[in-house]
Amino acid sequence: MTTPSTTSTARIALVGDRSPHVRSHTRIPGLLEKLAERDGLVLDAYWIPTEEAADVDGFDAIWLLPGSPYASEAGALAAVTTARTRGIPFLGTCAGFQHALLEFARGVCGLDSASHAESDPSGSSPVIVPLACSLAGHEGAIIVEPESLAGEILGAARTVERYHCSYGCNPEYLELLRSHGLRFTGADEAGDPRVVELPGHPFFLATLFQPELAREDLAPHPIIRALAFAAVHHLEAQSAAV
Template identity: 65%
Template sequence: MTTQMTTATDPTPRTSRTPRIALVGDRSPHVRSHVRVPMLLDALAERDGLVLDAYWIETPDAAEPDAVKGFDAVWLLPGSPYASEEGALAAIRTAREDGIPFLGTCAGFQHALIEYARDVCGLPRAAHAENDPAADDGDLLIAPLACSLVGHEGPVRVTPGSLAQRVIGAERSTERYHCNYGPDSRHLDTLRAHGMRFTGVDDDGQVRIAELPAHPFFLATLFQPELAGDGTKPHPVVRALAVAAAARAGVHGRSRA
């Protein structure tokens, strides 16, 4: 396959229409999610004919102007605290404003909410407790969870008719987590009022999925779909991002059971 697992920020247009995906995060062999990505890209190519050119962009590089412009998808991966919160938020903002298919998982989910709160909802001080432990409690949008979800697996109830439900293909699924932080419910109504939908919750009603209906493909999950199974069969959320990238690039894959 032609996947390139390199660190790069080159936005130069390519003659090939192979979809290009920006993997944004501070790549580490100690982050399980990062180790899984090459396996998932291979599986997408072999199972579905969804070949992606993948470029890893470290978060400090993502802060550079136009770092993710020209890509057909952006995936903000786990691994927080990021080396550059600014870079993570800049990648999200570009994907959101330019209609680039976007997936944020775990810390990617958390920062997608932060970016939306600051840049769309008029909450410039919206904070993440891991990045800014001294932040005023009233500004915390992402706060420590009452119970850690590191290594946890649990059910998620998905809103019928949502992008998440169409992608997952069911109204209930069991997902894997590896996080200690989640959204503080005090600010969620403000995000809802500005167009964000929360379309997946756990059995206690805690938000686990967010999406933007006005966007071609914008999905964020607190769980880590990249950790599903053994990596040989991509989670439907991961496959859906690849399909959206292919659609943006004007190519099509094949389906295999």
């Protein structure tokens, strides 16, 4: 695995199997440049293939990117575990949302058989299942709880976001996930979960929509800016603790 160099710049692990055919992957470098230009938020970014993501401790933020099925589901889940248990700021988008739920079901809820229907269609505990209607290439409204991390970041109770996914959370497992501490803070107009966060964690947010696709001018979405700020704060906290 590529090890980040020692620097005063916040370091972010972009976990995913980088491909020129995944639009979010091609947009992220430009978004990071805009963060530096517009907000002075300079992040030292490292692309980490899922097969090499078992150890991403030492970064100031972890972003689990779209692009499933991942080359290594185990690697993607390990990255989520690292962020969740080490207090590292985490963002999961699209497949990152799906695998954040899958990791929580296994690692916190004790549902070892939790599965993703895309990679394991015959799994006995399908926490992630095909959506009734694919959202690939669609936009949709999201209703956000105001008293939440997502609500604080977005500053609005309603937002319209872009998707490129065909899988989501199985409603049968929502109560299990909630009862162990996950909080679903954004839903579409039908009430289906689209945003999840983990209270008590410095920054743990996942969206089924893709904020990296939000604007054609590459102006960073508020959620991406918030992740960058969280990475900087993490770096400052770690430096102060030394």
